[in-house]
Amino acid sequence: MSKGESRVAGMTAKENLRPGGRSARVQASVHKAVRELMAEMSRADVTIPLIAGKAGVTPSTIYRRWGDLQELLADVAVDRLRPDMQPIDAGSGKADLETWAEQYAEEMSSGPGREMIRDVLAAQAGANACKCSEYTRQQIDVIAERARARGETFPDVERVMDQVVAPIMYRILFGDVPATKRVRDLVARVISTTD
């Protein structure tokens, strides 16, 4: 798990912004400027000087902190990909996972979802992509914990990542929209082969 640990360490550096500190305020203001500009114009027209102007910071502040536009876009995208709720409690591990997976497939295959994934993956540094998959893993963890608390057996989280999350994401990225039926089959399979 040294890979996973270094990932978490990498994340911490950025996340340990003192809330309300200068650094956190710059980040919030720049993120807000990016979101507003992306809503107003085509993303191809969004530039660092434009963002800086809107955020009230100098372009060099942005370059110093994010390196380039793609890293900044990835940073904003991963923030929007952070789940804002616990997975719905649908009564059983299987039902929870099914509900969660259908919603995940729907959100990620939507126009904005695809754009966010593309931004996260386009950045050279992989830190944001890792963070994104970490968010997903945490959601599955919650479902798994809840299932165990009910006394159910539930597959290993990594196996759910491999057999449910990965196929959904692969099909979204490489051309298909995973149909609800397929998502349910993936869930049914991983649950039925729990060992």
Add this chain to the structure above:
Amino acid sequence: MSKGESRVAGMTAKENLRPGGRSARVQASVHKAVRELMAEMSRADVTIPLIAGKAGVTPSTIYRRWGDLQELLADVAVDRLRPDMQPIDAGSGKADLETWAEQYAEEMSSGPGREMIRDVLAAQAGANACKCSEYTRQQIDVIAERARARGETFPDVERVMDQVVAPIMYRILFGDVPATKRVRDLVARVISTTD
């Protein structure tokens, strides 16, 4: 399968270049210029005018045909992702799949592999990403056919995509390098649950 069919139809338009025709020669020359420039300089410095100059065509020829730099890079990348050999015959479906999957994981997680995937996925039009996953599917098809010809049972190709290809690709894109042990486990699982 209407999605799959339209994908194939979309591909055909581009692939039906008359070999040796003007269009095919322009494509070959532009692709070659891109590959050479990418070998010489950082990809961030590669521009359409530079490519045009090296390929001996006008920039507008490139814009007309590919739309933008990202589409052109995706087109070149997918060309390099086309497998140049049949999957190795290792004596059984399981051994073939294991050999193929290990090689796939290794190639795709290498520096150039990651760069090619990133280029394919960064393009707005998804046609190249579909083509890329189609190449993979064809390789699995060959392995499946060979297994059937030997009288073995072999899982459905879509299930191999979901349970072997997708997890490998997901982990490469979202931060892990899939270890050989994990790749073997994925193969063992899909083979053992063949129904």
